[in-house]
Amino acid sequence: MATVEERVKEVTAQVLKLNPDEIKLEDSFTADLGAESVQSIELVAMFEEEFGIEMDEDAALSVETVGKAVEFIAQVCEEQGVDVEQ
């Protein structure tokens, strides 16, 4: 099973039409990866679908980097009893 980081990068690449190998943990979704407003919403929606979780809208949208997203999603998965590969 792929790790949270790998899955986050895969979803991000898919939504933002990027190569997953070029995405780094310190990348900002907006400043570095060019996510526009609606793409930020799409990213959160796709993360929810990928991991089978529900995220708080404001908290999720305030996450700025890929690395923070990995941490945030891992924490939500734990809170909601979803098994993931760290």
Next chain:
Amino acid sequence: MDAKEPNLLQDTYPYSLPPLIRFERPVVEYIDGKAVEFDFGAVKDRNILISDTTFRDGQQARPPYTIDQMVRIYDLMSRLGGPNGVIRQTEFFLYTKNDRETLDQCRALGHKYPECTGWIRALKGDFRLVKEAGLKETGVLTSCSDYHIFQKSKFRSRAECMDRYCEVVEAAFAEGVRPRCHLEDVTRADIDGFVLPFVDRLMEMSSQVPDELSVKIRLCDTMGFGISYPGAELPRSIPKLIYKLNQECDVPSDRLEWHGHNDFHKVHTNGGTAWLYGCDVVNTTLFGFGERTGNPPLEGAIFEYIALKGDLCGIDTMAITELADYMRSIGLPIPDNYPFVGRSFNTTRAGIHADGLRRDEQIYNIFDTEKLLNRPPRVAITDKSGTDGVVHWVNEFFGLKGEDRINKIKIHKLARWVIDQYDEHDRLTAISDQELEAKVKELMPDYWEKYKGSLK
């Protein structure tokens, strides 16, 4: 000063009512070189009223209403004005069989208010119509500018004109009908040379008859020349006109009425000005529809009234929306951006405003338009709407409030479709509610199934 809590100025902006109009202290107007104080705050305790001329002036600007239409409008207008008769009177033509049938059917509804009055020319014979209709009061055309006296009516002198008008007033008294003299074109008249002597004479005549017959004066700003600004000269100054009639001719406030026209976009404020300076009644038409550019809008006067009084005073504002829907259904065009009733009057298009609405509708809504008009604030979807606009539209569409409101994440497919309309398909028009509804069904089927039963 820093603050940890917002000061929303709710003494003035209560949200459950339109913003209140509050006054600090009397204002001063110089009249004939003398400083005169006007206490606007007293309006709260004065018996100011609205009268209506939708069926007379309002009908001069459009094809005739049918009898059924007028009866329906009258019925709704009565509900709007409420049991205290804030809309105190409405006037009817009396010349045709249909005019008289309409009047009979409106009275048959049994409403106390608006009282039905007539409107006739300054001809003695016309009082027969008033009498036969059983009306207690009628408007009488007594035009008072020289444009009308000499150019239109071809009187040989002002004295001849005044004598003729006074004969008509005498005829009204003789028939037991109260005359309401419509001083047509008063804002273009010679005030000292004709208006004041004429009104003095009318007051003298009134002193000879019972109170219920005494003459009322309607100040008709026929061409919309009236000015509300302090310091303006007669005959255009509304403050001075009202003061002169009220204080120098001794016409009581409850027998003074202002009738405006909108040729210079001043009609609503001029009506409110008349109230403040001592004229108790402002004459209006529904949605301002009237001769040429129209009259003071009745619904505008209603909200002004509430704002001045700080209370609904029995007014049923919901009837305004019903009246607008009814008028649209019978072919009266109401512009989308028309205040209080236009389809888009409380619709925002900018995404950043939609975000404000989503957080707290008070940020971008003038008052509680859902409670007072059954019209919650809306967003129109364009390229500027953003995801905030789309999510507000969806929540408003399903009527979802509080915890039930859907968040932005759940509408991402719809938001993407909207943005692609503009970015990918070069669309230049707003997206209609019908298109969005179809897309909600397609892209949000779970929510559609869950909430479709709540759609209005």
